[in-house]
Amino acid sequence: MDQDLTSLFLDDRAGRDALEAFIGRTLASQQVSEKLGTFDGIGRIRLLERGPEALRLAGWIETLDQGHYAFWVEIEREGQEDLFNWKLYLGSTETSPRRARNVIDLFDRPEDTDWTVIRTGCGRIRDGFFRDAPRGSPPAEAAAKKPRRPKKGS
Numbered sequence: 001m002d003q004d005l006t007s008l009f010l011d012d013r014a015g016r017d018a019l020e021a022f023i024g025r026t027l028a029s030q031q032v033s034e035k036l037g038t039f040d041g042i043g044r045i046r047l048l049e050r051g052p053e054a055l056r057l058a059g060w061i062e063t064l065d066q067g068h069y070a071f072w073v074e075i076e077r078e079g080q081e082d083l084f085n086w087k088l089y090l091g092s093t094e095t096s097p098r099r100a101r102n103v104i105d106l107f108d109r110p111e112d113t114d115w116t117v118i119r120t121g122c123g124r125i126r127d128g129f130f131r132d133a134p135r136g137s138p139p140a141e142a143a144a145k146k147p148r149r150p151k152k153g154s
Helices: 005-009 013-029 097-101 139-147
Strands: 039-050 054-063 068-077 083-090 115-126 129-132
Touching: 005 013, 005 129, 013 039, 013 068, 013 083, 013 115, 013 129, 068 129
Parallel strands: none
Antiparallel strands: 039 054, 054 068, 068 083, 083 115, 115 129
């Protein structure tokens, strides 16, 4: 494995860009942006857990139409060395304006509030990026060593 989750997503501006790219891709691929607007970046982040095996953080995303939505991301290693399960929670449904403003500071677990959108998936760290990976796919090394079939007529 090239990097751990902390160095990939949090250590510098490139890490924050990687986190924004992951969230942006997830929102676009899951048609979430149709409901919330076009993703424009991440505001403040609250780090809850960091390490090579898991990363949990909450924060605010911003949309081009000046919308602000709370989000929560949990990424955790799944048995295989380079495979991680992820879960993205977006848009808290807190009804009190004060609780809605403070949702990422009030709770220590995403299950403690309700969310408009919850998405899950699986990913791998490859070439310094967190990439989607189908569940049950072989480790990166095995996929790289997979023999290719000869072309017909060769």
